[in-house]
Amino acid sequence: MKRLPYLSEPVEEKLQQDIHSNLSRYRGAGFGDVASRPDWAIECKFEYDPLPLSKLDAENSEYDNSLLVWQALSLLPTSLACEGRIWARLSHVECFEYAKARWLPSADSDDQTASAVQLHFFATTMTARRDDNAIARLWWSAKIASRIAGEGDIADTLKLITMTADIRSNIVERTMMMSRPVLARAVIEVMQSVPAVHGSEAAFREFMKMLNRSGGGIVFERLAPKDVLAFVENCAKLTVAT
Amino acid sequence: MKLSSSSRFPHPVLSLDTSDYRDATFGLEITYTEDFKLGQLTLVCNSTVGCPSMEDLIQKDLVGLSLSVGCRDTYYREIHDLNADAQIVLPLDHFFGRVELTPLLISKASIASHTSTDLSAEFQQPIAFREGDLVGYAPTMVITVGRLKLEKFDSIFQLSEADDLDEGEVAVDVEADKIQIQVSPAMKQMVDGLRINTTGQRLLLSMIYLPAVMEVLSILMGESGAGSGRRWKEVFTAKCDRLGINPEKSDLLRDAQRLLHFPVPVSLGAISEEDE
Numbered sequence: 001m002k003r004l005p006y007l008s009e010p011v012e013e014k015l016q017q018d019i020h021s022n023l024s025r026y027r028g029a030g031f032g033d034v035a036s037r038p039d040w041a042i043e044c045k046f047e048y049d050p051l052p053l054s055k056l057d058a059e060n061s062e063y064d065n066s067l068l069v070w071q072a073l074s075l076l077p078t079s080l081a082c083e084g085r086i087w088a089r090l091s092h093v094e095c096f097e098y099a100k101a102r103w104l105p106s107a108d109s110d111d112q113t114a115s116a117v118q119l120h121f122f123a124t125t126m127t128a129r130r131d132d133n134a135i136a137r138l139w140w141s142a143k144i145a146s147r148i149a150g151e152g153d154i155a156d157t158l159k160l161i162t163m164t165a166d167i168r169s170n171i172v173e174r175t176m177m178m179s180r181p182v183l184a185r186a187v188i189e190v191m192q193s194v195p196a197v198h199g200s201e202a203a204f205r206e207f208m209k210m211l212n213r214s215g216g217g218i219v220f221e222r223l224a225p226k227d228v229l230a231f232v233e234n235c236a237k238l239t240v241a242t
Numbered sequence: 243m244k245l246s247s248s249s250r251f252p253h254p255v256l257s258l259d260t261s262d263y264r265d266a267t268f269g270l271e272i273t274y275t276e277d278f279k280l281g282q283l284t285l286v287c288n289s290t291v292g293c294p295s296m297e298d299l300i301q302k303d304l305v306g307l308s309l310s311v312g313c314r315d316t317y318y319r320e321i322h323d324l325n326a327d328a329q330i331v332l333p334l335d336h337f338f339g340r341v342e343l344t345p346l347l348i349s350k351a352s353i354a355s356h357t358s359t360d361l362s363a364e365f366q367q368p369i370a371f372r373e374g375d376l377v378g379y380a381p382t383m384v385i386t387v388g389r390l391k392l393e394k395f396d397s398i399f400q401l402s403e404a405d406d407l408d409e410g411e412v413a414v415d416v417e418a419d420k421i422q423i424q425v426s427p428a429m430k431q432m433v434d435g436l437r438i439n440t441t442g443q444r445l446l447l448s449m450i451y452l453p454a455v456m457e458v459l460s461i462l463m464g465e466s467g468a469g470s471g472r473r474w475k476e477v478f479t480a481k482c483d484r485l486g487i488n489p490e491k492s493d494l495l496r497d498a499q500r501l502l503h504f505p506v507p508v509s510l511g512a513i514s515e516e517d518e
Contacts, residue, residue, distance in 0.1 A: 009397070016419070077335035078316040079388060084473075124419055124473040126315050126339075147317050179312065179319040216249040219348055221321045222374025 001047040004076070006085040007092070008039035015092070016122060019114045026104060026117050030096040040089070046080060048072050053094050053135075058101035062138065062162040065098070069135060070142035070154070078143070084123035087136040091121040099134035130172060144172055148184040157188050167191075170204045177211065183220045186232040187211070194236045203239065210235040245344065245379050254365050256296055256347060256378030263360045266293035268378045270307070270345035274385055276334060283337060283387055285309065287328040289345065295358030296347065296378065304351050305377055310344040313337045313387070321346065337387040339480060347378030384483050391480035395502065398474035399454065401434070403427045412450065414457040419473040423454050444512035447505035455498040462489040 007015070015022070025031060034040055052071040057064075073081075080086065091099045103120040104113055123133035130140045145158035161168050171178055171188075178184045191198050197207040214235055220228050247259040254262035271288040289307055291297050299305040309330060312319040318336045355368035371377060397420075404424035407413055412429075415422040425433060433450065436442030458478065461468045466489070469475035482489050487497045499505065 078318070079335045079338045082315055082338035082388075125471050125476060127471050144317055175314045175317065176312075176319075179314070179317040217245065217251045217255070217376050219321065219346070219374050219376050222348060 002050050003043035004046045004048050004073075004086060005041040005043050005089050005093075006083065007089045008042055009085070011039050012085050012088050012122070015088070016118070019117050020110065023110055023113055023117075026100065026113065026121075027106070030100070031092050032096075035093040040093070044080065044086070046076060048076070050094060053090070056095055056098035058098055062141070063159055066138040066141045066158055066162055069138040070146075073139055074142070074146070076139070081136070081139060081143070082126070082129065084125075084129060084133075087123035087129060087133045088121065090135045091123075091133060095135050103134055131169070140172065141168065144178065147179065147181055148188055150181055150185070156192070160188060160191060166201060167198055170198060170201070174208060177208070180220060182223070182225065182228055183215075183232070185225070186229045189229060190232045190236045194233075194240065196240050197236045206242070207236060207239040210239050245382075251376065253369055253371060253375060253377070254361055255376060256293055258381065262362055262365065263293055263296075264362050266296070266360050267291075268293065268296070268345070268347065268380050270309075270380050272309075272343055272345075272383055272385075276387060278334065281334045283332045283334050285311075285330045285332070285343065287324055287330075287345070289324075289328070291347075293360050295356075295360045299349075299353070299356070299377075300347075304349060304353055305347050306350045308346045308348050310342075310346055312342045312344075313340065315339045321348075334387065339386060339388060339390050339476060340483060341385050341387050342382050343385065344382040345380040346376060349373055349375045349377050386480040386483040390477055391484045393477050395451065395455075395481075398477045399423055399451065401425065401430060401437075401450075403430045412453065414454050414461070416458060416461055416469045416472070416474070421454065421458060421474045423450060441512045441516055444508050447502060448509035451502055452498055452505055455501055456494045459489055459492045459494050459497055463492055463494075466490045
């Protein structure tokens with residue numbers, strides 16, 4: 001086990017300013033030569049297993065890679081996962097080769113590469129952490145799957161979340177609904193049994209509207225899981241029928 | 243749980259958003275403390291239920307007080323029942339930034355036939371509540387948890403040169419991770435000269451930062467989505483939440499002074515100390 005490192009604020013800021021002048025590093029060997037400098041490797045108290053991160057592979061599915069990140073960092077406190085400099089460090093050092101292979105196509109122009117670096121190697125806001133950073137994105141998929149699965153196995157939920165980019169955004173961007181585990185569990189179950197509700201962006205939006213309209217004032221947390229499921233199934237039925 | 247004036251219920255609900263009860267009120271005062279050493283967030287609640295029939299249901303333990311606690315950034319959203327001490331202790335690790343607290347009244351058992359003179363004329367027939375029904379709610383309160391609100395203002399502002407400004411002109415650009423306070427190259431040299439000593443820093447609070455914060459508030463008032471996805475917005479919003487400032491409806495001069503801890507006397511103090 002190792003202590004989780006993160007970048008100092010000045011290092012993160014300088015990296016963001018110098019994206020263009022560092023393009024050869026991003027396209028090449030990365031930042032290994034500076035990674036052990038004290039301001040590049042401030043250690044938090046949290047310890048993690050670095051081995052699964054070394055197995056990340058851009059050729060593998062997002063599901064496989066999410067599971068690897070989760071194996072390494074499932075115990076990371078959520079509040080700490082909101083600190084962008086942890087993810088910036090992992091993207092620039094420990095998981096650099098994966099982040100480069102996944103998000104920096106070699107045929108891209110300088111400007112395209114610089115934009116991709118800004119988007120996928122840093123994590124300064126909630127959206128950047130959840131959706132864009134190469135490693136944080138994988139962690140949040142697994143985190144949300146774990147919130148929804150509760151004590152159960154995250155595999156099925158994570159598979160659904162990472163099935164397509166559209167499904168992922170449909171689920172993770174509905175924070176109000178999907179952060180309520182009892183409701184989210186039923187929604188996921190219905191998405192699996194009635195694929196038509198997420199067959200298109202428009203269909204899913206209608207399904208969500210139906211849930212919002214019909215369930216606005218219901219305290220799902222006080223209902224039996226089977227009643228929540230029946231409610232969501234009914235909304236799905238009404239959505240598909242219209 | 244998204245509750246608003248457009249929420250519809252199959253039964254009467256005690257809330258400012260509905261007119262189901264006459265002259266009745268429900269409110270909850272919440273104070274919170276963060277213990278970073280123990281890693282705990284403690285919420286202490288003090289409720290006021292100005293509705294005799296609802297008070298009666300609470301006393302009979304048929305209705306209970308609960309708090310919906312939600313944090314968008316961490317995907318935490320749970321309903322906690324208030325214990326006899328009206329206190330909830332939660333791990334701080336669950337939260338980052340804005341935390342929404344919505345007081346709820348929830349039925350704890352089925353109530354077959356509820357009648358009340360507090361109810362509006364529309365509900366003069368006996369009402370039935372199922373166990374778990376939402377029977378009242380108070381406005382959502384937002385608190386900011388974690389260190390975001392404690393970050394220094396300096397960390398979200400950056401002084402930068404802009405060639406296209408008139409000499410002496412100051413401008414603010416919010417389309418970057420840090421708010422850019424733009425000045426001409428000559429003026430930047432002067433400001434940089436002031437920033438290297440304490441007296442200069444104290445003067446700049448009123449001369450540069452106060453109007454800059456007013457400008458940011460003004461931009462947010464005109465367009466609440468401004469700065470979305472920018473780092474400065476998270477810190478700025480956290481600081482506003484902490485002081486109960488709604489950036490969309492702010493009193494520019496007053497709120498800018500509050501956010502900067504009233505900088506004018508600080509600057510005046512710097513001038514008078516310099517004179518001495």
